[in-house]
Amino acid sequence: MSDSHKTGPLKIAVAGLGTVGAGVLKLLERQADLIEQRCGRRIEVVAVSARSRGKDRGVDLSTAEWYDDPVALAAHPGVDVVVELIGGSEGPAKETVELALERGRHVVTANKALLAHHGTALAAKAEAAGLAIGFEAAVAGGIPIIKGLREGLAGNRVSEVHGILNGTCNYILTEMRTTGRDFADVLADAQKLGYAEADPSFDIDGVDAAHKLAILTSVAFGTPVDFKSVHVEGIRHVSAVDFDYADALGYRIKLLGIARRTDHGIEQRVHPCMVPKAAPIAAVDGVFNAVIAQGDFVDRVLFVGRGAGEGPTASAVVADLIDIARGRSTPTFGVPAAQLSEAQPSPMEARRGSYYVRLMVVDRPGVIADVAAAMRDQNVSMEQFLQRGRAPGEAVPVVLTTHDTEEAAMQRALATIADKESVVEPPRMIRIEQF
Amino acid sequence: MSDSHKTGPLKIAVAGLGTVGAGVLKLLERQADLIEQRCGRRIEVVAVSARSRGKDRGVDLSTAEWYDDPVALAAHPGVDVVVELIGGSEGPAKETVELALERGRHVVTANKALLAHHGTALAAKAEAAGLAIGFEAAVAGGIPIIKGLREGLAGNRVSEVHGILNGTCNYILTEMRTTGRDFADVLADAQKLGYAEADPSFDIDGVDAAHKLAILTSVAFGTPVDFKSVHVEGIRHVSAVDFDYADALGYRIKLLGIARRTDHGIEQRVHPCMVPKAAPIAAVDGVFNAVIAQGDFVDRVLFVGRGAGEGPTASAVVADLIDIARGRSTPTFGVPAAQLSEAQPSPMEARRGSYYVRLMVVDRPGVIADVAAAMRDQNVSMEQFLQRGRAPGEAVPVVLTTHDTEEAAMQRALATIADKESVVEPPRMIRIEQF
Numbered sequence: 001m002s003d004s005h006k007t008g009p010l011k012i013a014v015a016g017l018g019t020v021g022a023g024v025l026k027l028l029e030r031q032a033d034l035i036e037q038r039c040g041r042r043i044e045v046v047a048v049s050a051r052s053r054g055k056d057r058g059v060d061l062s063t064a065e066w067y068d069d070p071v072a073l074a075a076h077p078g079v080d081v082v083v084e085l086i087g088g089s090e091g092p093a094k095e096t097v098e099l100a101l102e103r104g105r106h107v108v109t110a111n112k113a114l115l116a117h118h119g120t121a122l123a124a125k126a127e128a129a130g131l132a133i134g135f136e137a138a139v140a141g142g143i144p145i146i147k148g149l150r151e152g153l154a155g156n157r158v159s160e161v162h163g164i165l166n167g168t169c170n171y172i173l174t175e176m177r178t179t180g181r182d183f184a185d186v187l188a189d190a191q192k193l194g195y196a197e198a199d200p201s202f203d204i205d206g207v208d209a210a211h212k213l214a215i216l217t218s219v220a221f222g223t224p225v226d227f228k229s230v231h232v233e234g235i236r237h238v239s240a241v242d243f244d245y246a247d248a249l250g251y252r253i254k255l256l257g258i259a260r261r262t263d264h265g266i267e268q269r270v271h272p273c274m275v276p277k278a279a280p281i282a283a284v285d286g287v288f289n290a291v292i293a294q295g296d297f298v299d300r301v302l303f304v305g306r307g308a309g310e311g312p313t314a315s316a317v318v319a320d321l322i323d324i325a326r327g328r329s330t331p332t333f334g335v336p337a338a339q340l341s342e343a344q345p346s347p348m349e350a351r352r353g354s355y356y357v358r359l360m361v362v363d364r365p366g367v368i369a370d371v372a373a374a375m376r377d378q379n380v381s382m383e384q385f386l387q388r389g390r391a392p393g394e395a396v397p398v399v400l401t402t403h404d405t406e407e408a409a410m411q412r413a414l415a416t417i418a419d420k421e422s423v424v425e426p427p428r429m430i431r432i433e434q435f
Numbered sequence: 436m437s438d439s440h441k442t443g444p445l446k447i448a449v450a451g452l453g454t455v456g457a458g459v460l461k462l463l464e465r466q467a468d469l470i471e472q473r474c475g476r477r478i479e480v481v482a483v484s485a486r487s488r489g490k491d492r493g494v495d496l497s498t499a500e501w502y503d504d505p506v507a508l509a510a511h512p513g514v515d516v517v518v519e520l521i522g523g524s525e526g527p528a529k530e531t532v533e534l535a536l537e538r539g540r541h542v543v544t545a546n547k548a549l550l551a552h553h554g555t556a557l558a559a560k561a562e563a564a565g566l567a568i569g570f571e572a573a574v575a576g577g578i579p580i581i582k583g584l585r586e587g588l589a590g591n592r593v594s595e596v597h598g599i600l601n602g603t604c605n606y607i608l609t610e611m612r613t614t615g616r617d618f619a620d621v622l623a624d625a626q627k628l629g630y631a632e633a634d635p636s637f638d639i640d641g642v643d644a645a646h647k648l649a650i651l652t653s654v655a656f657g658t659p660v661d662f663k664s665v666h667v668e669g670i671r672h673v674s675a676v677d678f679d680y681a682d683a684l685g686y687r688i689k690l691l692g693i694a695r696r697t698d699h700g701i702e703q704r705v706h707p708c709m710v711p712k713a714a715p716i717a718a719v720d721g722v723f724n725a726v727i728a729q730g731d732f733v734d735r736v737l738f739v740g741r742g743a744g745e746g747p748t749a750s751a752v753v754a755d756l757i758d759i760a761r762g763r764s765t766p767t768f769g770v771p772a773a774q775l776s777e778a779q780p781s782p783m784e785a786r787r788g789s790y791y792v793r794l795m796v797v798d799r800p801g802v803i804a805d806v807a808a809a810m811r812d813q814n815v816s817m818e819q820f821l822q823r824g825r826a827p828g829e830a831v832p833v834v835l836t837t838h839d840t841e842e843a844a845m846q847r848a849l850a851t852i853a854d855k856e857s858v859v860e861p862p863r864m865i866r867i868e869q870f
Contacts (some may be wrong), residue, residue, distance in 0.1 A: 023732070027590055027732050031590060031591075031592060034590075034592060034657075035589075035590065037657065037770040037771075037774055038589045038766075038769055038770055040771075136587070142730075142732070142733035142734065142736060143736060144582075144583050144586070144587025144588065144736070147579075147582060147583070147586060147587045148579050148582070148583060148587070151579070151582060151754060151757070151758065151763070152571075152579025152582045152583070152754055153579065153750065153754065154470075154473045154753070154754050154757045155462055155466060155469075155470065155749070155750050155753030155754055155756075155757065156466075156750055157466060157469060222469075222472065280718060280719075280739060283715060283718055284715075295577075295750060296746075297458070297462050297577070297746040297747065297749055297750040297753075298577035298740065298741065298746060298747050298750035298751075299577065299740070299741050299746060299747060300740065300741075301577060301578060301579070301738070301739070301740035302737070302738070302739040302740065303736070303737070303738055303739075304715060304736070304737040304738075304739075305733065305734070305735065305736035305737065306733065306734050306735075311731075311732040311733060311734060312732065312733050312734060314590070314732055315588065315590050315591055315730060315732040315733035316733075318589070318590030318732075319586060319587050319588065319589050319590055321590075322586070322589045322590065323586065326764070326765065327762075327764075328586070328763040328764070328765070329761070329762075329763070330761065330763070331473075334473060335472040335473055336472075336475075339472055
């Protein structure tokens with residue numbers, strides 16, 4: 001560690017004063033005495049940077065030096081820590097972090113995209129200089145999951161970590177289930193309520209969850225961050241009827257990030273899942289996030305909390321600041337960057353498990369026999385078949401579930417089924433996870 | 436900190452080789468390389484102590500020096516950390532820990548009784564010497580709740596912490612609910628299965644949960660450990676019929692530890708509670724533990740995991756050892772012992788909330804009127820009243836719930852009711868908590 005573990009105040013510079021940045025300043029202001037007790041020193045904001053200076057953020061910025069340029073802020077003299085809350089994997093966020101490390105400042109960031117894309121390189125850079133990168137806020141908001149995994153479960157070999165990593169998707173799925181409304185309808189509402197962005201793609205297409213999963217995987221397994229190997233599917237194709245069928249079959253639908261050590265290597269995937277209603281994660285609704293880790297000694301540990309928002313994210317950022325103020329250090333991903341062990345990614349085709357499939361088919365004799373034959377030809381064993389209601393000659397939804405099978409076989413069966421003339425829409429598939 | 440943060444191995448002495456002690460040695464042996472990666476150094480067991488030397492514990496003790504006397508072990512030269520896994524608030528456990536601190540060794544312990552009774556004094560002693568006391572294993576087994584609260588939520592003012600802190604009680608209550616069997620019957624089974632001790636009183640009378648709660652309270656609120664102020668009730672009086680009524684009323688029955696800042700001071704209580712079925716804690720069944728913390732910025736965070744057992748407890752002990760090996764230090768209860776702020780305990784009589792009351796009354800006209808009058812005389816407002824089945828002239832159970840009221844008023848009403856001739860058994864009351 002550098003010289004940060006001393007008795008003077010910890011001097012920080014904050015780049016980015018959006019919701020989270022303002023929250024961090026409010027927290028530091030409101031809990032100054034508490035934080036001093038817990039750190040043994042004060043935390044002092046000496047410089048800030050944001051796009052618009054005039055905006056009222058409800059915090060006193062008069063004692064901090066203002067920078068229009070975050071990269072210039074990273075070079076502000078006498079700063080111990082640069083807090084990067086700009087966001088984005090490239091551009092000013094990356095430049096700010098890199099310059100901060102070059103100048104010998106610790107970094108605290110909420111930027112999952114940055115770490116998903118450049119985490120390993122940044123960790124190596126930081127560790128070579130004896131600096132910390134705190135990123136508790138980058139995954140699952142206020143839940144202390146990075147600390148929990150990296151330190152709390154440090155005695156365990158972790159075999160699996162999975163969770164609800166995107167509050168926007170979980171909110172949408174929860175609303176769809178409880179109101180019976182359609183995806184587009186609920187999304188529009190979520191946008192009005194501020195739970196979804198104007199351009200919601202990052203969230204609903206699973207990219208945000210995939211960024212977080214790639215980081216979690218690295219912390220859990222001690223491997224370099226490998227975002228490009230994450231299989232990503234979002235929730236656009238989850239339909240209102242899927243919730244009815246899921247309910248009838250005893251499941252809930254969740255967008256999960258799952259990382260698992262398998263015989264084929266490390267599996268990383270984000271996609272909608274059906275999980276048994278009794279699984280603890282099935283009960284985590286609305287904007288809440290949850291992470292479950294499976295360690296060889298501790299068994300399963302579940303963490304639940306708010307995955308976003310001003311207060312929870314500020315709480316995580318400040319926890320990292322307090323660690324730095326106290327001189328508590330840990331290698332970025334739990335083991336030193338140079339010791340992260342490259343691991344083979346397991347291809348999605350190797351996934352084993354069961355499947356839920358929804359088809360729109362013309363309601364006439366022989367159609368199901370065709371579907372069943374396509375499954376049989378790929379050695380996929382059907383477990384259940386459901387057709388609710390009849391409409392001879394018209395398109396009706398039919399649903400089936402399979403026994404455990406391989407993704408590759410399932411995909412081949414689905415391709416054959418999609419080609420059938422009586423199958424009038426692309427088949428929709430949701431993987432079933434038996435936690 | 437003392438000289439423990441160096442590059443040689445961390446040398447530890449383990450006092451007590453029961454289930455947990457053996458688990459710790461197994462973990463250290465099996466994950467030696469992993470731990471070295473995470474600590475930057477090895478952890479070496481240089482001395483051990485237990486009552487019987489001959490016993491096969493499934494671990495290699497050949498390289499560790501044997502002590503019959505744990506107190507002598509604490510004085511073994513060249514030890515960095517003494518791991519105390521003997522148990523008990525007095526006697527050898529206390530002497531071992533005290534001598535270890537006097538000799539400049541860090542302490543790691545799973546001993547909740549010791550910390551509940553002597554935590555503040557031991558913390559002061561440790562901190563004066565620049566030593567750590569790690570006690571993650573003392574509360575909620577494998578769940579990293581001490582780290583989560585003390586570091587992960589360090590930026591928050593915590594207003595409440597509550598949880599399922601005793602796996603034995605939770606197992607018994609879960610079995611009673613799912614099988615409809617009686618307390619005594621389920622307890623006998625739990626004893627056979629090893630989930631309950633031959634003398635189960637410590638668990639089922641709530642003392643163990645109260646020890647853990649007193650520690651959690653101190654960490655959450657930065658107050659000296661105040662075990663004597665914990666109001667403690669166990670689960671002996673929870674009856675099979677209570678589960679039927681709870682179910683009908685929309686509740687689950689859990690033994691909870693609850694610590695809350697109120698206008699009257701700090702409330703600490705352990706007793707059976709009815710919690711709404713939809714509350715996340717209601718779904719935590721069997722031997723699992725759960726802790727929920729409410730922070731002003733992070734809002735609610737829930738932690739769930741195994742509260743006892745060889746693996747989970749060893750996981751927690753080793754996490755503390757890794758912290759010490761890495762030189763990560765935190766004041767014992769989050770803020771330095773000298774700065775723990777004395778807080779007024781809130782008397783149990785000041786508890787506000789609603790109540791479930793079960794009475795055995797003679798089934799004849801006027802009895803309910805008497806009960807209702809006793810409640811009215813204390814300004815206790817009844818919400819529901821349930822009498823299932825009739826047996827004129829004989830004793831029948833009747834159940835009622837109240838609106839929010841004060842414990843003191845409720846107790847007076849219950850005392851009056853108990854005195855009625857037609858009330859043939861002591862009234863049983865379970866507090867309702869609306870989380």
